[in-house]
Amino acid sequence: MTRAAAPVIEKSPSQTLKAQLLLRDLIVQGALKPGERVSELQMVDRLGMSRTPIRAALVRLEQEDLLEALPSGGFAVKAFSERDFAEAIEIRGTLEGLAARLAAERGVRPAQLREARALLAELDTVVRRETIEIDVSLYVELNARFHALVIAMAGSTALARQIERASALPFASPSALVPVQTRSPESHHILTIAQDQHRCVIAAIERREGSRAEAIMREHARIAHRNLERAFADQRDLALVPGAALIRRAEV
Incomplete structure (x- = not known):
């Protein structure tokens, strides 16, 4: 059982990193504007990825100070x-x-x-x-x-x-x-x-x-x-x- 689960465990971080890099590029290059709301479902459609890695990527980008959490849920692109x-x-x-x-x-x-x-x-x-x-x-x-x-x-x-x-x-x-x-x-x-x-x-x-x-x-x-x-x-x-x-x- 442990061996069968290993490929899934290894794949998840790479998918999260891929989502993080793609989202960061959208933010840094201005495709997502300062103040613009960013949600999981929105990015699922835009990036063609599942919700799990996108959710993790959004949290990481908040930690990097590129996104800020909204009280109503989701995130917004931070303005500087x-x-x-x-x-x-x-x-x-x-x-x-x-x-x-x-x-x-x-x-x-x-x-x-x-x-x-x-x-x-x-x-x-x-x-x-x-x-x-x-x-x-x-x-x-x-x-x-x-x-x-x-x-x-x-x-x-x-x-x-x-x-x-x-x-x-x-x-x-x-x-x-x-x-x-x-x-x-x-x-x-x-x-x-x-x-x-x-x-x-x-x-x-x-x-x-x-x-x-x-x-x-x-x-x-x-x-x-x-x-x-x-x-x-x-x-x-x-x-x-x-x-x-x-x-x-x-x-x-």
């Missing part, structure tokens, strides 16, 4: 203000700063430092001065790995969980605003600064300088704030921000 966008980035940067400080104070394994140096070398090849146009997709991948490594260095499952939640909002992840940055005339200069901050935070962690590591990592998040301000000033740039369709612009 410009301030919400900025605060999400600030929260993520603050938590990553804490991760860097814990990593420095607790000490990290030699293997993690070797991995960090290898990552820094790879990032150097992307942002090297003689390059006119950077490989954005490669930079995003390496940057995500760098941030994940700093979080892993902290050795705190609880903190990692909170950072994952803070970064789940599409516009709050470490590389979410890199496409906006690449449109700036100062793009290469900003990337060079960001890479120097990467090096400095690893050096501070290695030297067990907790306060310095935290300060650098928090300052590193200010680059995302700068890119966000640029996006708010230009509709073409804002269109490059993941989840921009969810924003409720402040009235002038």
